[in-house]
Amino acid sequence: MTAFGRFVADVRAAGRLVLQPRMGFGDAAHMRRGLAATKTAAPATVGTITLDSYTRLGDHDGARRMLAAGVELNGYPIVAHDAGTTLAMLDGIRDDAFPVQVRHGSPTPDRLFRRLCDLGLTATEGGPVSYCLPYGRTPLRESRRSWERCCRMLADTGESGVEPHLETFGGCMLGQLCPPGLLVAISVLEALFFRRYGLRSVSLSYAQQASPAQDHEALHALRHLGDRFLSGLDWHIVLYAYMGLYPRTRSGAEALLADAAGLAVRGGATRLIVKTTAESARIPTIAENVAALRHAASAAHDAATSVMYDAAVYDAAASVAQNARVVAPPASDTGVLAEATAIVEAVLDLDDDVGKAMERAFRRGYLDIPYCPHPDNAGRTSSYLDHDDRLRWRDTGRLPVAEPRRAAGRHFGTADLLECLTRVRRKYDPIEVST
Amino acid sequence: MEVPINRSRFEVLLTGTSSDSHVWNLAYMHLFIQELGHDVRNLGCCVPDDLLLREAVRLEPDLVVMSTVNGHGLADGARAVRLLRRELLLRDVPIVIGGKLGIAGSDRAKDTQALLAAGFTAVFGDTDIDLLLFEAFLENSVSVRVGN
Numbered sequence: 139m140t141a142f143g144r145f146v147a148d149v150r151a152a153g154r155l156v157l158q159p160r161m162g163f164g165d166a167a168h169m170r171r172g173l174a175a176t177k178t179a180a181p182a183t184v185g186t187i188t189l190d191s192y193t194r195l196g197d198h199d200g201a202r203r204m205l206a207a208g209v210e211l212n213g214y215p216i217v218a219h220d221a222g223t224t225l226a227m228l229d230g231i232r233d234d235a236f237p238v239q240v241r242h243g244s245p246t247p248d249r250l251f252r253r254l255c256d257l258g259l260t261a262t263e264g265g266p267v268s269y270c271l272p273y274g275r276t277p278l279r280e281s282r283r284s285w286e287r288c289c290r291m292l293a294d295t296g297e298s299g300v301e302p303h304l305e306t307f308g309g310c311m312l313g314q315l316c317p318p319g320l321l322v323a324i325s326v327l328e329a330l331f332f333r334r335y336g337l338r339s340v341s342l343s344y345a346q347q348a349s350p351a352q353d354h355e356a357l358h359a360l361r362h363l364g365d366r367f368l369s370g371l372d373w374h375i376v377l378y379a380y381m382g383l384y385p386r387t388r389s390g391a392e393a394l395l396a397d398a399a400g401l402a403v404r405g406g407a408t409r410l411i412v413k414t415t416a417e418s419a420r421i422p423t424i425a426e427n428v429a430a431l432r433h434a435a436s437a438a439h440d441a442a443t444s445v446m447y448d449a450a451v452y453d454a455a456a457s458v459a460q461n462a463r464v465v466a467p468p469a470s471d472t473g474v475l476a477e478a479t480a481i482v483e484a485v486l487d488l489d490d491d492v493g494k495a496m497e498r499a500f501r502r503g504y505l506d507i508p509y510c511p512h513p514d515n516a517g518r519t520s521s522y523l524d525h526d527d528r529l530r531w532r533d534t535g536r537l538p539v540a541e542p543r544r545a546a547g548r549h550f551g552t553a554d555l556l557e558c559l560t561r562v563r564r565k566y567d568p569i570e571v572s573t
Numbered sequence: 574m575e576v577p578i579n580r581s582r583f584e585v586l587l588t589g590t591s592s593d594s595h596v597w598n599l600a601y602m603h604l605f606i607q608e609l610g611h612d613v614r615n616l617g618c619c620v621p622d623d624l625l626l627r628e629a630v631r632l633e634p635d636l637v638v639m640s641t642v643n644g645h646g647l648a649d650g651a652r653a654v655r656l657l658r659r660e661l662l663l664r665d666v667p668i669v670i671g672g673k674l675g676i677a678g679s680d681r682a683k684d685t686q687a688l689l690a691a692g693f694t695a696v697f698g699d700t701d702i703d704l705l706l707f708e709a710f711l712e713n714s715v716s717v718r719v720g721n
Contacts, residue, residue: 195619274618509596511603512617513617556601
């Protein structure tokens with residue numbers, strides 16, 4: 139079977155964007171229908187099995203009880219279902235042209251990884267920081283040790299000939315309001331952690347924020363640091379469509395997704411995780427996911443055409459990166475790359491082991507996620523969405539950046555926070571519904 | 574010499590529920606309570622019942638606020654408040670819950686009744702009006718205490 143990374147590279151070489159939903163259903167037949175629909179929704183799709191919250195928290199008995207009681211779960215309970223059920227669910231669905239990735243959110247996924255390896259589902263995502271800090275209270279050290287074991291377990295499956303793939307969720311910390319320099323840095327650091335523990339095929343994530351120009355610059359920084367730090371690995375960039383409060387209207391949600399697809403194409407991302415028009419209200423249906431994949435495919439095609447046209451007409455500084463796709467350079471440099479580089483270098487200096495270095499960095503405040511209440515997060519930083527929709531620091535705390543900032547002046551209160559959290563929704567929804 | 578205590582400034586213990594990993598509701602409520610002039614200890618998300626109990630006993634807060642949006646507030650909240658109420662120290666401390674308490678289509682009146690019966694002092698939803706009601710509740714609690 140073709141490895142995940144190989145499939146993604148082939149699609150990219152053909153000049154297309156890989157599209158992927160987030161999708162998980164408790165019932166195996168329902169899950170199979172969802173994957174089958176994803177497979178045929180657009181030319182280059184990857185299937186997703188999103189796990190339910192009981193399984194994420196390691197409460198497999200809880201998931202079994204819910205299944206037995208016939209209660210709808212918010213994802214697929216891959217440990218509670220016996221392996222045979224899942225193999226049958228996947229039979230004839232996953233193949234060379236349709237890899238399937240498992241998405242969860244577990245800080246200590248040992249049991250889960252054992253099951254994934256048994257099932258040959260060796261494309262998954264997470265990371266010792268990104269699946270720990272935003273989701274609860276598990277100590278960072280416990281998460282790091284678990285992810286060390288899990289990375290090794292996953293890497294060992296490569297001996298069977300299929301290269302396992304691990305995506306860092308580090309570029310999506312808390313979904314919104316984390317300035318891109320820090321997102322890029324954590325994404326790169328977690329990928330280095332994966333390499334340290336044996337993985338050879340990884341992806342770097344980044345979540346769409348409020349400013350297309352700043353996001354473009356962030357993707358450029360991510361690519362630059364990937365080239366610098368991940369040589370010898372198979373790696374690509376995955377962009378997440380906006381993860382904060384989503385527009386409530388169909389037109390708003392579609393416009394935001396189209397912008398994400400355009401950003402992915404112009405910024406050189408290889409894979410896009412889509413969101414649906416139902417996002418603001420509930421867990422989307424299969425049909426809504428299929429519609430989102432089609433919409434993103436069409437928007438990506440339009441963006442690729444216009445980028446190729448611009449490059450041909452103006453012979454601009456557009457470069458052909460790694461392969462056939464043309465990537466537009468960012469319009470301006472506001473320091474995202476410099477900030478991310480400074481953070482990555484300072485963290486790596488703390489310990490020869492990148493996992494221990496990250497742990498120490500959180501203790502020192504070299505890594506410090508704004509608004510994250512986890513006990514191992516220093517909580518000295520704060521950030522805001524500026525009038526030009528760019529994320530900026532109010533206070534850099536002890537982050538090792540060249541230009542530290544200290545929160546001064548007006549208090550940042552609930553009205554400010556709410557304004558920042560709802561900016562994107564208000565920008566994309568027509569005025570009369572954006573309350 | 575006895576240190577004068579500002580009795581109108583509450584120590585508020587803010588917490589997410591055991592199964593809820595959302596944090597933005599907690600970030601918002603943290604600021605909101607601070608803006609009303611009180612001190613906040615924020616336990617964060619996915620707080621296990623035993624940890625909440627331990628912290629509540631240790632801090633002896635003037636008010637406990639549980640905030641949740643994942644739709645499991647009814648089950649998680651009721652279980653947690655029953656545990657807190659079994660502790661003598663916490664029998665009379667106001668404990669409130671607010672947010673998206675049930676999944677779509679659940680009966681809010683029935684849910685509220687069940688949560689009050691389990692031991693909550695007050696139950697709030699997730700609208701602007703609920704925030705006003707919470708603010709009024711907090712002011713009222715302060716004036717009751719200052720008047721003592």
